[in-house]
């Protein structure tokens with residue numbers, strides 16, 4: 511969990527495209543193969559129903575549907591996301607960062623006191639809703655993440671579905687209880703008369719909210735851990751913030767794994783992938799592929815070009831990539847200027863997840 515790169519390098523070197531019987535899937539670790547699958551819409555699907563697999567209604571959302579269901583919902587959510595004034599949002603986020611850091615004692619759990627409140631408040635700002643209770647959220651979010659590993663641990667599914675039901679109730683409340691100008695205001699207004707599958711839209715809002723804070727908070731905490739291990743990296747967030755953000759996303763790769771199903775027999779990476787088979791893309795490995803990233807295990811905050819796959823590619827590429835990047839710039843620019851000596855004051859504890867890496871607690875001294 512702390513550093514999966516050595517395992518990924520070993521896989522890529524011994525067999526970069528191997529069949530994993532236990533999960534009935536190909537496992538891909540090369541950047542070129544992972545990118546080809548993500549862009550190969552006519553051959554690979556995110557919708558497992560097309561391969562005859564049952565998917566619970568709760569899991570039918572933007573990430574798990576193909577055209578023709580996907581584009582209209584994506585357009586709706588993208589229009590709602592863009593309708594926010596993003597310059598004003600960035601200014602509010604910078605203010606939020608300053609307030610959060612100013613109010614802290616010298617020693618803190620960076621995850622609990624900074625990463626989670628910052629990302630929850632920011633995504634709620636985008637959605638135009640009041641942030642929910644953080645202790646409640648800390649209970650419902652982990653079971654949702656656990657289900658991303660359901661292939662390895664099927665027993666986690668019931669708790670994951672129950673947690674989604676709790677989040678769904680919150681989404682329903684937000685449909686009628688929101689502020690003007692946020693995503694909920696736009697979606698609830700436009701949804702009427704569009705003829706879209708309401709369940710698909712509501713599940714997609716839930717996953718936007720959930721990814722909005724959980725993936726982003728994990729990015730912030732993993733990035734700080736990487737920066738602590740690489741003194742000198744922090745100042746690049748004041749100097750060249752865009753390349754620095756791209757590099758921490760590549761280096762930390764919160765989303766370690768994406769999965770697709772194969773629709774038609776396909777020659778790829780020297781193998782024949784048969785229709786009906788699964789392909790597991792190890793994004794964390796692709797982002798450390800030496801064929802694409804020279805010195806892949808070094809954190810180089812001015813690395814350019816940086817064609818990482820941290821936000822995916824193609825049809826399902828991350829809707830909130832710019833939001834995650836904006837928060838990362840805001841937080842680390844502030845740390846670079848006002849807390850350049852940030853350092854650990856205890857052992858970090860990692861989340862146990864094969865799909866979404868993260869730090870559960872990260873005790874640090876800020877000044």
Ligand code: HEM
Nearest residue numbers: 572573721722725726729765820821822826828829830834
């Ligand atoms: C560090 C933060 C984040 C990372 C690493 C991340 C990563 C990803 C990745 C890899 C995908 C592609 C999934 C696939 O191809 O199957 C994705 C999709 C998505 N992300 Fe993010 N994400 C982050 C933050 C966010 C935020 C802040 C939001 C909300 C504003 C968000 C909303 C979404 C949505 C709705 C999709 C589905 C897009 C579609 O299927 O069309 N993500 N994300």
